[in-house]
Amino acid sequence: MAKVVLSCTVNSEPQQIIIDDRDSLADVLRDKLHLTSVKKGCEVGECGACTVLINDEAFDSCIYLAIWAEGKEIRTVEGLMDADGEISDIQQAFIDEAAVQCGFCTCGFIMSSMPILESDEEYTRDEIRKQIAGNFCRCTGYENIANAVEKVKEDRMNNKK
Amino acid sequence: MSIGKSIKRVDAFEKVTGRAKYTNDYQINNAYVARILHSTIANGIVKSIDISEAVKLEGVVKVVTCFDVPDITFPTAGHPFSLDPKHMDIADRKLLNQRVRYYGDDVAAVVAKDEITAARAVNLIKVEYEEYEPILSIEDALKEGVKPIHDDYPDNILAHSSYEIGDYENAIKEEGLIAFEGEYETPTVKHCYIESAVSYAYEEKGRTVVVTSTQIPHIVRRVVGQALGIGWGKVRVIKPYIGGGFGGKQDVLYEPLNAYLSKIVGGRCVKLNIPREENFVSTRVRTAMKFKIKSYVRPDGRFVARKIELYGNKGAYASHGHSMVAKACNAFKQIYQDEIATKGDAYTIFTNMPTSGAMRAYGIPQITFAVESHVDEIAKALKLDPIEIRKLNMMKLGFVDNGIKCYCNGLEECIEKGKKYIDWDNKIIEYKNQTGPIRKGVGMAIFSYATGVYPISLETASCRIILNQDGSVQVQMGATEIGQGADTVFAQMVSEVLDIPIENVHMVSTQDTDITPYDSGAYASRQSYVSGMAAKKAALKLKEEIIAHANFMLKLPLGNIDLERNCIVNKKTGEVLCSLEEVAMHALYNKEKSVHIRADITNQCKSNSFSLGVCFVDIEVDIPLGKIKVNKVINVHDCGKVLNPELAAAQVHGGMSMSLGFALSEHLIFDKKTGRPLNNNLLDYKLPTVMDTPHLEAQFADTYDISGPFGNKALGEPPTIPVAPAIRNAILNATGVSFNTAPFTPQRLVEKFKENNL
Ligand code: FES
Numbered sequence: 001m002a003k004v005v006l007s008c009t010v011n012s013e014p015q016q017i018i019i020d021d022r023d024s025l026a027d028v029l030r031d032k033l034h035l036t037s038v039k040k041g042c043e044v045g046e047c048g049a050c051t052v053l054i055n056d057e058a059f060d061s062c063i064y065l066a067i068w069a070e071g072k073e074i075r076t077v078e079g080l081m082d083a084d085g086e087i088s089d090i091q092q093a094f095i096d097e098a099a100v101q102c103g104f105c106t107c108g109f110i111m112s113s114m115p116i117l118e119s120d121e122e123y124t125r126d127e128i129r130k131q132i133a134g135n136f137c138r139c140t141g142y143e144n145i146a147n148a149v150e151k152v153k154e155d156r157m158n159n160k161k
Numbered sequence: 162m163s164i165g166k167s168i169k170r171v172d173a174f175e176k177v178t179g180r181a182k183y184t185n186d187y188q189i190n191n192a193y194v195a196r197i198l199h200s201t202i203a204n205g206i207v208k209s210i211d212i213s214e215a216v217k218l219e220g221v222v223k224v225v226t227c228f229d230v231p232d233i234t235f236p237t238a239g240h241p242f243s244l245d246p247k248h249m250d251i252a253d254r255k256l257l258n259q260r261v262r263y264y265g266d267d268v269a270a271v272v273a274k275d276e277i278t279a280a281r282a283v284n285l286i287k288v289e290y291e292e293y294e295p296i297l298s299i300e301d302a303l304k305e306g307v308k309p310i311h312d313d314y315p316d317n318i319l320a321h322s323s324y325e326i327g328d329y330e331n332a333i334k335e336e337g338l339i340a341f342e343g344e345y346e347t348p349t350v351k352h353c354y355i356e357s358a359v360s361y362a363y364e365e366k367g368r369t370v371v372v373t374s375t376q377i378p379h380i381v382r383r384v385v386g387q388a389l390g391i392g393w394g395k396v397r398v399i400k401p402y403i404g405g406g407f408g409g410k411q412d413v414l415y416e417p418l419n420a421y422l423s424k425i426v427g428g429r430c431v432k433l434n435i436p437r438e439e440n441f442v443s444t445r446v447r448t449a450m451k452f453k454i455k456s457y458v459r460p461d462g463r464f465v466a467r468k469i470e471l472y473g474n475k476g477a478y479a480s481h482g483h484s485m486v487a488k489a490c491n492a493f494k495q496i497y498q499d500e501i502a503t504k505g506d507a508y509t510i511f512t513n514m515p516t517s518g519a520m521r522a523y524g525i526p527q528i529t530f531a532v533e534s535h536v537d538e539i540a541k542a543l544k545l546d547p548i549e550i551r552k553l554n555m556m557k558l559g560f561v562d563n564g565i566k567c568y569c570n571g572l573e574e575c576i577e578k579g580k581k582y583i584d585w586d587n588k589i590i591e592y593k594n595q596t597g598p599i600r601k602g603v604g605m606a607i608f609s610y611a612t613g614v615y616p617i618s619l620e621t622a623s624c625r626i627i628l629n630q631d632g633s634v635q636v637q638m639g640a641t642e643i644g645q646g647a648d649t650v651f652a653q654m655v656s657e658v659l660d661i662p663i664e665n666v667h668m669v670s671t672q673d674t675d676i677t678p679y680d681s682g683a684y685a686s687r688q689s690y691v692s693g694m695a696a697k698k699a700a701l702k703l704k705e706e707i708i709a710h711a712n713f714m715l716k717l718p719l720g721n722i723d724l725e726r727n728c729i730v731n732k733k734t735g736e737v738l739c740s741l742e743e744v745a746m747h748a749l750y751n752k753e754k755s756v757h758i759r760a761d762i763t764n765q766c767k768s769n770s771f772s773l774g775v776c777f778v779d780i781e782v783d784i785p786l787g788k789i790k791v792n793k794v795i796n797v798h799d800c801g802k803v804l805n806p807e808l809a810a811a812q813v814h815g816g817m818s819m820s821l822g823f824a825l826s827e828h829l830i831f832d833k834k835t836g837r838p839l840n841n842n843l844l845d846y847k848l849p850t851v852m853d854t855p856h857l858e859a860q861f862a863d864t865y866d867i868s869g870p871f872g873n874k875a876l877g878e879p880p881t882i883p884v885a886p887a888i889r890n891a892i893l894n895a896t897g898v899s900f901n902t903a904p905f906t907p908q909r910l911v912e913k914f915k916e917n918n919l
């Protein structure tokens with residue numbers, strides 16, 4: 001093992017962090033930057049609770065070595081709130097659609113849905129479901145989670161028109 | 162008015178922003194971490210353990226083995242303590258066990274400075290075992306002459322209970338009865354909460370503090386005390402937000418070991434995060450059950466006499482003991498009533514399998530699978546409509562069994578709603594006489610479920626409400642929010658009684674046994690019913706106190722004022738006299754009679770009510786592929802008054818999804834020779850993903866349960882009961898083939914379809 005310095009951008013802020021080169025990105029985000037929205041449900045890339053965006057693509061951060069993030073741009077749920085404390089449409093939709101129960105999977109789902117929401121492409125409900133199928137939720141049966149993502153996708157597409 | 166409205170969850174904002182802190186989110190400087198070494202045999206004893214290599218590893222702080230721990234056995238069930246020695250939970254495990262009883266038993270533990278070191282050290286420990294033949298099935302456990310798994314239970318039977326209502330032997334002599342027999346089997350299932358079992362422990366002022374992901378903080382406190390042999394007051398347990406429990410955390414898991422590990426390193430903080438793979442086998446699983454049912458029925462479908470024999474695979478340790486199996490056996494005589502006699506025998510059997518404990522709906526998904534499968538077999542043979550035969554025999558209003566009563570009965574309404582949604586009558590005709598590889602079918606199942614645990618167990622709950630200067634309140638419940646939405650409905654209840662806005666009710670979500678009043682915890686769908694009674698009682702008490710002070714403040718005689726719309730009003734005219742805030746300020750700061758208005762109550766609940774419901778499904782069976790596609794599925798519940806319709810529906814979705822998994826894909830499998838788990842990870846275990854889940858329709862009957870604090874009864878667990886048998890019955894409807902063993906995996910389907918020449 002060796003200590004190394006990781007330089008990357010996290011939620012729009014440049015960071016230089018001393019890490020153990022064996023650390024997962026999930027551990028660095030949680031332990032060094034205290035970004036506790038990044039949850040660990042399995043640590044082997046099965047549950048999706050640790051999903052973050054790396055250069056706008058969703059990854060399981062538990063099986064992503066922190067050193068691979070060098071020079072990259074990372075986003076977590078903490079970065080979705082604006083400077084005035086307004087939460088994003090997708091966070092609000094999770095509240096409004098009753099898509100949150102224990103909440104352990106919630107932030108992972110929100111991040112997994114970001115690439116869909118930020119894309120200019122249309123997505124059907126089935127395509128949305130496929131995109132978020134790498135995340136497990138044991139509480140909600142996915143019904144309201146899919147509703148929340150679908151609703152925001154629709155709103156965003158309508159606003160673009 | 163808050164009750165009956167879809168109030169947003171009081172914790173949703175914290176959860177969507179990542180601010181809600183769960184056990185593992187607390188940063189403790191220099192906390193040590195621990196790892197457990199699990200046995201690699203299912204049955205035997207540890208002869209010796211060599212830790213010499215492990216302790217040499219840089220960063221290892223301590224290694225302890227089963228030879229080091231206190232010689233104390235302790236129970237783990239999430240049951241209230243029983244003062245009656247005959248009803249005490251079985252104390253059969255130690256912190257680490259020399260006598261190994263399943264593949265995955267805890268034999269040693271490492272405390273280290275970091276996770277990687279701890280994991281490496283565990284791998285360096287060498288264990289020498291004396292191995293016995295693993296006893297992996299109920300049949301093997303009951304064989305003559307096998308070595309008992311626990312010396313106190315020489316025949317491996319933890320308990321046998323039985324009942325007989327009426328004279329069964331006599332009843333079956335009635336002329337013209339038709340006999341039906343069936344055997345059914347349910348698998349070992351895992352809760353799969355997304356937050357693994359995790360805790361950390363440290364000492365503070367000579368006391369042990371354990372922060373843990375649990376449903377039952379007050380029980381954990383007692384058991385940690387028991388396991389360590391210290392006064393229960395020397396233990397403090399804190400429960401932050403938890404990432405799901407489903408009964409899996411209604412058991413004391415590794416908290417006692419964690420407390421011990423902290424103790425042996427001078428009270429330093431030790432974190433114990435159970436890896437997912439270990440979680441699958443070394444915490445608790447759902448009890449696998451086997452059923453034999455025999456029914457004597459008149460040609461019109463009326464049940465005259467039935468009997469059941471039920472065997473539950475307990476696994477290695479007692480955990481919840483016999484209670485799950487006994488409860489399942491009781492349900493047999495509850496959902497349907499025989500005209501003359503009903504007989505039940507229930508056995509809980511120790512095996513060298515993972516310990517089974519509570520899981521959502523406590524034995525009732527299992528028994529309902531058996532009974533509802535059986536009823537469809539009878540209906541089919543007698544050429545009766547599955548719905549009509551159920552209506553003829555099912556629970557009626559006013560039914561009482563073991564102190565549990567049917568206070569309101571919306572079963573007929575549930576059935577009507579489900580029938581309509583699925584278009585039952587037309588589908589039954591449409592799906593007749595199908596041929597070809599893809600066949601469609603409809604199926605349904607009903608259930609009943611007791612809301613709490615009265616009168617078997619103590620039902621006690623507490624609530625403390627404190628009035629703030631601005632007229633808002635803090636509510637502290639001993640009952641735990643575990644994702645089910647308890648905190649939100651408690652807030653609604655308090656808001657309803659006090660008639661103050663929901664935003665003015667602040668729920669204290671964390672339970673801390675040093676400051677939180679006592680409640681046994683989150684289980685048995687008891688929260689909104691049992692703990693809800695406490696919330697209501699406390700709110701009523703607070704209201705009384707507020708009015709009493711307002712009387713003093715306004716110098717008005719008793720009985721003329723009330724608390725309404727956040728104000729003190731003239732009872733007769735409704736005229737506003739002052740705001741609640743003014744009363745609160747005056748109460749605290751006036752110089753004549755300062756009072757801090759609060760209510761702190763305990764409520765013992767002495768009632769229990771049957772919650773009821775149905776599931777209907779419409780499915781498609783791909784015979785060559787052995788695949789089942791659920792086209793439509795609906796659960797309709799009679800849970801009394803629906804307290805929060807959107808959250809209630811969400812709760813139903815989750816239960817339905819879990820039951821879909823139970824029907825189609827979920828089962829833990831083990832090597833048949835060694836008992837080694839083969840699919841103890843989230844990829845191979847196969848819980849449903851969003852791609853496996855159809856639209857989940859949730860509806861409710863319009864009923865009101867007079868025994869519930871707000872007309873409500875159980876809803877937390879029931880949704881997970883009826884889906885699996887409904888699917889099973891739909892397969893029967895589609896193909897004519899009976900599946901009596903869940904889950905219906907492609908492998909099983911194909912084999913059986915071939916057998917039946919389909
Ligand atoms: S914790 Fe990363 S996928 Fe489960």
Ligand code: FES
Pocket residue numbers: 099100101102103104105106136137138139140355404405644
């Ligand atoms: S809300 Fe609990 S796992 Fe998704």
